[in-house]
Amino acid sequence: MSGGSEPKKKGPGLFGRMFGGVAAKTGSQSDDGTEQRAEAAAGDAADAPPGSADEDRAIAAAVTEREAVPDTVAPVPEPAAIEPAPRQGWLARLKAGLSKTSSKLGEGITGIFTKRKLGAETLDDLEDLLIQADLGVETATRITSALGKSRYDKGISAEDVREVLAEEVKRVLEPVARPLVIDPARRPHVLLMVGVNGTGKTTTIGKLAARFRAEGKSVMLAAGDTFRAAAVAQLQVWGERTGAPVVTGAEGADSSGLAFEALKSAQAQGTDVLLIDTAGRLQNKQALMDELEKLVRVLKKLDPTAPHDTLLVLDATTGQNALQQVDVFRERAGVTGLVMTKLDGTARGGILVAISAKFGLPVHAVGVGEGISDLQPFDAREFARAIAVG
Numbered sequence: 164m165s166g167g168s169e170p171k172k173k174g175p176g177l178f179g180r181m182f183g184g185v186a187a188k189t190g191s192q193s194d195d196g197t198e199q200r201a202e203a204a205a206g207d208a209a210d211a212p213p214g215s216a217d218e219d220r221a222i223a224a225a226v227t228e229r230e231a232v233p234d235t236v237a238p239v240p241e242p243a244a245i246e247p248a249p250r251q252g253w254l255a256r257l258k259a260g261l262s263k264t265s266s267k268l269g270e271g272i273t274g275i276f277t278k279r280k281l282g283a284e285t286l287d288d289l290e291d292l293l294i295q296a297d298l299g300v301e302t303a304t305r306i307t308s309a310l311g312k313s314r315y316d317k318g319i320s321a322e323d324v325r326e327v328l329a330e331e332v333k334r335v336l337e338p339v340a341r342p343l344v345i346d347p348a349r350r351p352h353v354l355l356m357v358g359v360n361g362t363g364k365t366t367t368i369g370k371l372a373a374r375f376r377a378e379g380k381s382v383m384l385a386a387g388d389t390f391r392a393a394a395v396a397q398l399q400v401w402g403e404r405t406g407a408p409v410v411t412g413a414e415g416a417d418s419s420g421l422a423f424e425a426l427k428s429a430q431a432q433g434t435d436v437l438l439i440d441t442a443g444r445l446q447n448k449q450a451l452m453d454e455l456e457k458l459v460r461v462l463k464k465l466d467p468t469a470p471h472d473t474l475l476v477l478d479a480t481t482g483q484n485a486l487q488q489v490d491v492f493r494e495r496a497g498v499t500g501l502v503m504t505k506l507d508g509t510a511r512g513g514i515l516v517a518i519s520a521k522f523g524l525p526v527h528a529v530g531v532g533e534g535i536s537d538l539q540p541f542d543a544r545e546f547a548r549a550i551a552v553g
């Protein structure tokens with residue numbers, strides 16, 4: 164095994180710089196809430212395509228309903244101390260999470276290439292194995308043709324095959340491994356978090372908020388998951404931990420109106436980053452996907468360039484369904500980048516390779532645990548080696 168197990172240095176580390184004395188802004192954020200809500204409704208009605216009177220009525224109703232319940236903004240706590248991210252340990256967790264995939268691949272490759280020569284038959288078997296590991300037909304074919312064209316005309320060891328696999332997987336992942344870049348010219352840079360239920364959206368928001376705060380940025384969180392009170396409470400805990408104010412609405416309130424208010428407030432305060440949480444939704448639920456489209460439309464009334472990033476959070480244990488999630492969320496919510504969580508569990512990480520080959524969307528970060536520092540930038544080489552070599 165080569166130097167693949169050695170964590171690559173990534174500058175001073177995401178959490179390396181501690182708070183630079185930048186306190187979260189504490190100005191009142193909902194004192195003109197009624198006006199904002201009215202604006203949201205009016206704006207939406209004005210922009211609605213012809214024949215969408217129903218939608219206008221629905222928005223107006225939602226806004227009226229919200230007016231009956233005063234919105235609150237969680238009190239802003241002192242910024243909590245955030246531990247620097249231990250990068251050693253991270254790779255071990257990634258490897259452990261992907262060990263099921265890598266050992267299955269390893270055993271399979273050993274089985275195929277022990278006592279057999281490289282040829283059409285062994286390559287077919289390898290292709291099947293790679294497809295079973297969720298890597299996708301395109302990548303599987305790419306790997307087998309790379310091997311077919313290789314100099315290994317007679318014997319090839321299982322180790323050699325795994326090295327070729329690592330190299331080809333890295334080649335697929337390298338173009339998509341792109342860090343999340345916050346544009347300092349935008350105040351705020353708006354990040355919208357979307358995905359199916361339970362993938363880790365809220366947790367990822369918390370981890371990102373911690374990272375941005377550690378970089379000295381001011382951060383605001385919007386509790387756009389208004390379906391469950393617990394979801395709001397969960398985000399408030401992250402707000403407390405990271406010293407970021409949380410804009411909340413009443414349970415069942417219109418999430419577009421809430422996002423609108425949060426953006427207006429963040430604009431007024433010159434906040435650097437606004438992170439908007441949304442309720443989990445299955446990609447095949449039309450009404451819920453419509454709601455997400457509406458949320459994006461409403462944000463654009465205040466800032467036509469917002470949201471600046473729409474991140475789809477994928478659960479690494481999901482498998483093939485993740486492909487469909489990307490397809491639909493990209494189409495309906497304009498997803499600009501991906502975050503894959505739970506790579507510390509019994510992950511089926513191969514799917515990220517298939518997704519990358521098919522969609523080419525940036526993969527900004529991966530989650531390897533529930534803790535505040537368990538979100539790391541996506542590293543193509545480390546991931547490829549964790550899958551292929553173990």
Ligand SMILES: Nc1nc2c(ncn2[C@@H]2O[C@H](COP(=O)(O)OP(=O)(O)OP(=O)(O)O)[C@@H](O)[C@H]2O)c(=O)[nH]1
Pocket residue numbers: 358359360361362363364365366367388394441442443444476504505506507508529530531532533537
């Ligand atoms: N092991 C592990 N657990 C994670 C990771 N990210 C999130 N979780 C856990 O996954 C569960 C769901 O996370 P949430 O952040 O609530 O997910 P969500 O997408 O906001 O869920 P909904 O709002 O219900 O759609 C929680 O128990 C998290 O602690 C990760 O990278 N690794």
Ligand SMILES: [Mg+2]
Pocket residue numbers: 364365366388394440441442443
């Ligand atoms: Mg959530």
